[in-house]
Amino acid sequence: MLPSSQVNDRIARIAAHLQPPNDSQMGGLRRENCRAKGASGGFKVAVLGAAGGIGQPLAMLMKMNPLVSVLHLYDVVNAPGVTADISHMDTSAVVRGFLGQQQLEDALTGMDLVIIPAGVPRKPGMTRDDLFNINAGIVKTLCEGIAKCCPKAIVNVISNPVNSTVPIAAEVFKKAGTYDPKLLLGVTMLDVVRANTFVAEVLGLDPREVDVPVVGGHAGVTILPLLSQVKPSFSFTPKEIDYLTDRIQNGGTEVVEAKAGAGSATLSMAYAAVKFADACLRGLRGDAGIVQCAYVASEVTELPFFASKVRLGRTGVEEIHPLGPLNEYERAGLEKAKKELAGSIQKGVSFIRK
Template identity: 75%
Template sequence: METQDCFRRRLATLTAHLQSSPPIQQGGPCLEMDICRAKGSSPGFKVALLGASGGIGQPLALLLKMNPLISVLHLYDVVNTPGVTADLSHTDTSAVVRGFVGKDQLEASLQGMELVIIPAGVPRKPGMTRDDLFNINAGIVRTLCEGVAKCCPNAIVHIISNPVNSTVPIAAEVFKKAGTYDPKRLMGVTTLDVVRANTFVAEVLGIDPKLVKVPVIGGHAGITILPILSQVTPSSSFTKDEVLYLTNRIQNGGTEVVEAKAGAGSATLSMAYAAAKFADATLHALKGEAGIIECAFVASQVTELPFFATRVLLGRNGVDEIFPLGPLNDFEREGLVKLKEELKASIDKGTAFTAKK
């Protein structure tokens, strides 16, 4: 009798886990998998990953599952999510993973989420520009953000889906129409540009990339990506050839990967790493840690453009402060002038897209 009472008490403390998994038979009583996991070993944040079955989504899901600040991880995609979820749920970290598949389950995947990360969309292929991605990915981002506005309007939202220069304005317009827009909580993830810049600069300097910090401003495509090499930490000087080489390689890092993969994909592993790094910084800030500064594409008054990537201070409410560009040299001022025209066109394209519906 005592054993049965303990068994009942244990069942009473268990919570839902893999919602769509089949029941497990154990000696007569039917224990379903959706009552076979507790909340996790430690408190943390609830995070949703939309586009979890894709080339970025899967490695990003793994990195998020390993983050001790996350207690619940919801994985959503239109296909293949049950398999990804089952696979990932076998890893022995404290976060509980739940899978959601198809448009009918989008809202369920977003209920109660505190951070929503959106890498959903098609990848770039050889010969394809970020503008070529627009017609497909714009609609995907709009639909997903409509779900966010309805189900978790106070969540921090990280936009990864390309072209970021256009998809962030799309998300902003969706939230404005829903009456839930908070510019502090919407961020375009440009961390990959920073990660590449740190890596390539470290190669030139011959030091550990972990010691290098390169501010990258503007946007997240081609010439709109502007590394500020005059503000590199540790303080360094570069020759004119080194500046040209580094700037060009940072701006075309995505194309370098696309061409190297010869049609088999785009930057997925490095993007997942960068997205996980930015998510970790955001979660630490949400937890209340001070002094967390990252680059991100956000609503901004740093320039005359409505959105711009620059260094921001993250806090409990998202973006607490947007830093000015700081002193630029002649090369960087020239690059800033060049990028603004292209970036403005991309922003306007995203804003106009939502007006059509």
């Protein structure tokens, strides 16, 4: 029979997965040792906003990812319940929950990848700019924690409006002296996922066989699908181009209106976010040829931030691809996108600098 001290340690170790106590409460049991026996080697990932509409399915899918060894779930409400629920899944990643601002630093310490879906969702009639005043403050607070606790982590920003929240994150990191543009990525993968799906419907193909580059930003006219560069190569009619471009740009509104006040694009966003996070983790692992579209600090245009294809690696963004040849329709769309994007970027920068 095990000594009572070992039994107590084992019980404490299990409890620590769900909501780790402070180190001072743990006695000889250190947080870094709170690992399930047999847990796989891999990366430590934090989801900030894990109890929300995007955060919950995102957390579930990350628990299923074999590249994740430790999964930290943080939110200001309901984090323990979501953590307990997801922790029952029989995959190797160890899940720990963190509740409220007082546990933010614990949630972030030692992370390799931080995913930020935190914030309020869109409602019918709302634009992404309507979300700005609330979500801007949330992203600022979370990024201050990242700068302090895991400045070398890759940061995936989902919180809308991404066109503004990524510049906010950059300004926070600059103030803290930790800014590395290769580590900060706005997640525009949902635009690519939608583009692949909608184009596949027109072509009668499996969406997994389609690759549509989507550049610019992550709102309305700033979302620019480059249909001239679709793979497999295909020539669309002007009517098809108008239809596809409009649907890709307004995919989020399509979901908001269909849910009739019950939410926004949460499930498809979680899927896209996990697909992008997996690409980041494979890059960190050293896999070659990991190329995805993302909204990053860029010199592709005269704007300081722009979404385009990037190659991911051990240091984050290791290469930013040029736009390639654009047709007349896309060149006109690019000018519209840049005009709108410039204002959104400045709005984010001014929020921190004011």
